[in-house]
Amino acid sequence: MIYKSFYGYLMGVTLRYVNDRNDAEELVNDSFVKIFKSISQFNAPKYSDQIQKAFKGWIARISSRTAIDFLRSQRTFLYVDDIAEEQQPLTELNAISQLNVQDIMKLLGKLPETHKLIFNMYEIEGFSHEEISKMLTIPESSCRVYLTRAKNKLRELYKSSLMSSYEPTTIQNIRRI
Secondary structure (H helix, E strand, O other): OHHHHHHHHHHHHHHOOOOOHHHHHHHHHHHHHHHHHOHHHOOOOOOHHHHHHHHHHHHHHHHHHHHHHHHHHHOOOOOHHHOOOOOOOOOOOOOOOOOOHHHHHHHHHOOOHHHHHHHHHHHHOOOOHHHHHHHHOOOHHHHHHHHHHHHHHHHHHHHHHHHHHOOHHHHHHHHHO
C-alpha cells in the first residue's frame, strides 16, 4: 500500500534529478528498498494529522539522496576552475507568463547535469552550499558558481520559450522592454 501510494510522488522527486525515465524507475525502487529497511528510524510527530506530511518529507529526502548518489557514481564533477566561462550578457525579461509544472520540468531537464543537480539541491531541497559541497565533494565556491550558471541558463531557456510562443510583433515589443 505504501509503495502504490507514494510511487508517483517519489517518481516526481527523482525526475527532478535524472532525465532518463528508466533510471528514475530504478532509483524509485531503490529508494523504496531503503525506506522499508529503515522504516524504524522514521520519527512520527505527536499529532496524527501531521504524520503523512512528515512521512512524505522523510521519503523525499531518501529519494533525493538516492538520486544524488546515483549521479555521483555516474559522473566525475569538474571544478569550476577547469571549465571555460561562457561570457554571455545578462538581460532581464519583463514579461508575465503562466508556466505550469510540466513547462518548468522541461526547462530544468535542459540544464547540464551538474547545474540541475545543484539547482535542485539548493532551491528545491533546501540544502546549504556547505552541505552540497560536502555531499558532492566539490568546493563550496563551485556550488555557488554552478547555481548561478543554472539560474542564468534557466533565464535564457525561459526567454527562448517565451519568444517561440509569441508572434513576431509581440517579440519586438518584448525586446524593447
